[in-house]
Amino acid sequence: MIQLLFLVLFAEGAAALLLMVKIGPLRELAMRGVEQAKDGKGPAAVKTLACTLLVIFMSSVASILRIQNRGIKLGTVSPMDQVLWRTHLLEASLIGYILFLAFVIDRLHHYHRKLTILKKTANTSREEVEKLQIELQGKEDKSKEVKKLRAELASLSEKMKKLKSESEEHERQRLEAEAHVNALQKQSEELLLEYDRLLEDNQILQTQVLSLRS
Numbered sequence: 001m002i003q004l005l006f007l008v009l010f011a012e013g014a015a016a017l018l019l020m021v022k023i024g025p026l027r028e029l030a031m032r033g034v035e036q037a038k039d040g041k042g043p044a045a046v047k048t049l050a051c052t053l054l055v056i057f058m059s060s061v062a063s064i065l066r067i068q069n070r071g072i073k074l075g076t077v078s079p080m081d082q083v084l085w086r087t088h089l090l091e092a093s094l095i096g097y098i099l100f101l102a103f104v105i106d107r108l109h110h111y112h113r114k115l116t117i118l119k120k121t122a123n124t125s126r127e128e129v130e131k132l133q134i135e136l137q138g139k140e141d142k143s144k145e146v147k148k149l150r151a152e153l154a155s156l157s158e159k160m161k162k163l164k165s166e167s168e169e170h171e172r173q174r175l176e177a178e179a180h181v182n183a184l185q186k187q188s189e190e191l192l193l194e195y196d197r198l199l200e201d202n203q204i205l206q207t208q209v210l211s212l213r214s
Contacts, residue, residue: 001091002087002090002091002094002195005091005094005095005098006094006188006192006195008098009094009097009098009101009188010188012098012101012102012105013101013181013184013185013188015030015033015034015105016101016104016105016108016177016181017181018030019031019034019105019108019109019112020108020174020177020178020181031109031112031113034105034106034109035109046102050099050102053095053098053099054095054099056091056095057091057092057095057096057099060088060089060091060092060095061088061092063084063085063088064085064088064089064092067081067084067085067088068085079205079208079209080205080209082201082205083198083201083202083205086198086201087198090191090194090195090198093191094191097184097187097188097191100180100184101181101184104177104180104181104184107173107177108174108177111170111173111174111177112174114170115167115170115171118163118166118167118170119167121163122160122163122164122167125156125159125160125163126160128156129153129156129157129160132149132152132153132156133153135149136149136150136153
């Protein structure tokens with residue numbers, strides 16, 4: 001179970017990295033993958049998986065609290081309970097990171113789509129501005145039409161400024177999401193180290209249990 005959670009976490013981390021860093025056509029492939037997950041039966045499957053992970057997360061938290069309460073009542077925690085407590089804590093942490101990374105990937109995909117739309121709109125506005133500039137040059141003798149075109153040009157310039165500010169805001173949000181993903185990757189590495197240590201502790205505890213039985 002834990003190995004599967006690590007695999008899912010690494011897969012989500014790779015997808016988030018591809019969405020943040022443009023590496024050839026890999027970002028487009030990641031975008032298509034996320035779009036396919038959002039089309040057709042994808043959303044239902046994703047919601048089912050998320051609900052399942054949430055139930056497992058709540059079960060792990062409940063197990064952690066139950067072991068802690070039992071330790072408080074008895075005044076001590078058995079080695080087996082310690083191993084179970086650490087295992088449930090690791091599972092709950094991994095599931096929490098997986099759900100958070102899924103949310104980050106969804107937001108990154110949303111920002112990329114919005115940025116694409118904003119770029120297309122900006123290009124269309126730029127073409128319209130160039131067209132108006134050409135028309136202005138050919139109609140300098142018509143003051144009324146020139147004033148009207150200048151007003152339209154000013155309106156389009158304001159739209160371009162607004163689009164530019166929105167694009168900068170989305171870029172800032174994307175950088176914040178990138179920082180979150182980097183922090184999660186660092187925490188994932190720490191969890192790997194903790195998992196290795198837990199495996200060693202579990203082996204030691206099993207050896208001790210076997211020696212006590214014998």
